[in-house]
Amino acid sequence: MVEKTTMNECTTCGGDLHVPEDAMVGEILTCPDCGVEFEIVSLVGGQVKLAAAENIKEDWGE
């Protein structure tokens, strides 16, 4: 059996973040426990690196 999601720990509250198997770099994940948003910054060999999205100041002109 192959895990379809990757578990990551929220750096803010220590809760569980589920990263879908088809997640892509740049995708935003929201912690279900504290609501903090994380951006996926790297996906290498099943290892997911997350960065707090609040620290990313990019204006997409929404």
Ligand SMILES: [Zn+2]
């Ligand atoms: Zn959290």
